[in-house]
Amino acid sequence: MSARRQDVIVVGNGAVGASISFELQRRGFAVTRIGRRTRPYAASLAAGAMLGCFGEVTESLLASDHGRAKLDMDHRARTFWPEWDQQLSEDSGDETSLFTAHGTFVILNSAGSRAVDSGNFHAIERTLREYDEPYETVDPEAMDWLTPNDLTRSLRGLFLPGEHAVDSHRLLTKLDEAFVRRGGRLLDDEVTAVQVDGDRATGVQLASGDVLAADQVVVAAGARSLTLLENLPEVLRRIPPMVSGYGVSVLAETEDGRVPSSVVRTPNRAFACGLHCVPRADGVVYLGATNIISVRPRQHAAIGDLQFLLGCAVDQLHTNLSEASLRSVQVGNRPVPADGFPLVGSAGVQGLWLATGTYRDGLHQSPLLAQHVAALVEGKVSEFDFLTAFGPVRSPLAGATREQVVATTVEHMMATGWEYRWNVIPEWPPRIERHLGRHYAAMVDELHPTFTPPAELVAAMTDDLRVALTRYYAAWS
Incomplete structure (x- = not known):
């Protein structure tokens, strides 16, 4: 298919992808946003859309400089929402508040x-x-x-x-309307791969087999983002798996x-x-x-x-x-x-950007991420310089020591039992804790001498996840 060339293609239509598309279109780019209209798998449609920063704080988050940087990111993102609400009301033509x-x-x-x-x-x-x-x-x-x-x-x-909190469904609808009214193009399709020529991104391949060309590509497809880079194995192996x-x-x-x-x-x-x-x-x-x-x-x-x-x-x-x-x-x-921190910035190829890995905070952070990614696409220096630590091509970031990760994994596994109201004899919980501690310590020791995944991944370890982590750790060893 011969397709008209776009300045930017944004892959993904959740809160992050839709916000980035809208912000780029506002800045004068010709943007095509690609994603299924029904938004299957998207976190945004199922989100409570709490604009929380302090309500999300955990002891684990405060245990490292990277966790503190993530907290600062959430704190700054919260200040964007009143203006973002007003901007979307003006550009969408719908004056109903998001809040x-x-x-x-x-x-x-x-x-x-x-x-x-x-x-x-x-x-x-x-x-x-x-x-x-x-x-x-x-x-x-x-x-x-x-x-x-x-x-x-x-x-x-x-x-x-x-x-506060916003209505996530209303947010996505207003982002769609504002983007289109600004001249943006929506494509109800699915991207299967990013196209690269040499060391530069040139467009994307669609599920239909067609190729759509672009000067730059932003991948913001949530949990499925990295599957679009499988034709770039040397880049992909140096990005934390998701x-x-x-x-x-x-x-x-x-x-x-x-x-x-x-x-x-x-x-x-x-x-x-x-x-x-x-x-x-x-x-x-x-x-x-x-x-x-x-x-x-x-x-x-x-x-x-x-x-x-x-x-x-x-x-x-x-x-x-x-x-x-x-x-x-x-x-x-x-x-x-795999290390629990966002993947935001250059994906190791000219003109290819990632905006994903936001875990529970993507919708909350979306206005800030839109500003940051738009500045990168423009070739400018982003005002959010602290986000450089979360560039996608990186060695694993440490959110805690190995001992802290193991202890946290045990605490949360035991907490799961209490949430399900287990009824066990008094001497069992300490025995279970000791057994789990030895089990998880041995597991992470086998993975790598120093790199340790977050507690959530330790508790949910599977053969497929172990293989992905081992490959990623090997790239930085």
């Missing part, structure tokens, strides 16, 4: 574990003080709407007035039409985001909690994961949610790199 919740309640309840839930709750509070961020200590029993089962009642609460953080969420209509006015969530727990409830319009709430590491993205929810999510929501948030109407079940795949 659906104002402020966030973080609750510490009796459903999780002391090591993980209490540890992360205290980490959130310490970090709020460190950043001089306004917050209030609240009594959960006095909170509006929250009505948990007595066995999982909340013990402590914090209110974060600066952490897995999918598959998650399930639901939209539910409450029986009495009442919803909280703010986000209600727990701290992050047991390899996952915390249990969270986000108000949407007309008596509808978004419920989410799950994050399961999978080597390949999933398109449909596992019944057990859905059952777990709904059980947690009814027990820990509002017992009357058992009478709510289930409007939809959503599945998303978060892009999780």
Whole structure:
């Protein structure tokens, strides 16, 4: 097929890809954005879209300079959203605000574990003080709407007035409309490979077999991004491999039409985001909690994961949610790199850029990432110089020491048991902890003498993941 040449092709139409496309089009580029209209596998459609920075803090995040840099990235990204909301309203012609919740309640309840839930709750509070961020200590029993089962009642609460939420579906719709109104081109198709001539990207190959040419290519296809670089093996082996953080969420209509006015969530727990409830319009709430590491993205929810999510929501948030109407079940795949940090910048070939690996923060960071990537495509120096540490072609970044990773893996595995309300005799937990500690220590020692993957990947290790990690570590040994 003979196709008209574009300045830039953006592969991916989740929040990150759509935001980058819109920002490039605003800056005068001719942009073609490619992705299936239904957005299969995308994390954005299933996202709670909490604009959280401090609510996402964990003890593990604070354990390294790279984790601190990621926290600073989230903190700066949060400031973009009021202007981004206004810009999209103007360019899309839809004046409806993206915001659906104002402020966030973080609750510490009796459903999780002391090591993980209490540890992360205290980490959130310490970090709020460190950043001089306004917050209030609240009594959960006095909170509006929250009505948990007595066995999982909340013990402590914090209110974060600066952490809001947006409607992810509305965001994607407005990004589409604003992009098209600016002259951008949407292509309902799938990219199978990036085309390269020598050391320069020249375009992409489509599922139909056609080739679309471009001066520059931005790959922002979430958890599937690196599969598009398989024809560049020498580059690919030096980029952290990625897995999918598959998650399930639901939209539910409450029986009495009442919803909280703010986000209600727990701290992050047991390899996952915390249990969270986000108000949407007309008596509808978004419920989410799950994050399961999978080597390949999933398109449909596992019944057990859905059952777990709904059980947690009814027990820990509002017992009357058992009478709510289930409007939809959503599945998303978060892009999780082998070292746990974003892949943003040059992909090792001229004119080829990556914007992925954002794990749970992609939608929140999307306006900032759009500014950063657009500056790189323009050939300018980005104002976000701290993001250079997250360039895709890199040796593994350390988020913690090996001993800390093993200890965290054990703590989270034990926390999973408590979340599922296991009933074991008192002497078993310490025995299980010792066994798991020896098992995980031996596993990471076998992988590499010094490089260690994050706890989530250690706990979810498979033969395929072990092969991918070994190949990547060998490239930097």
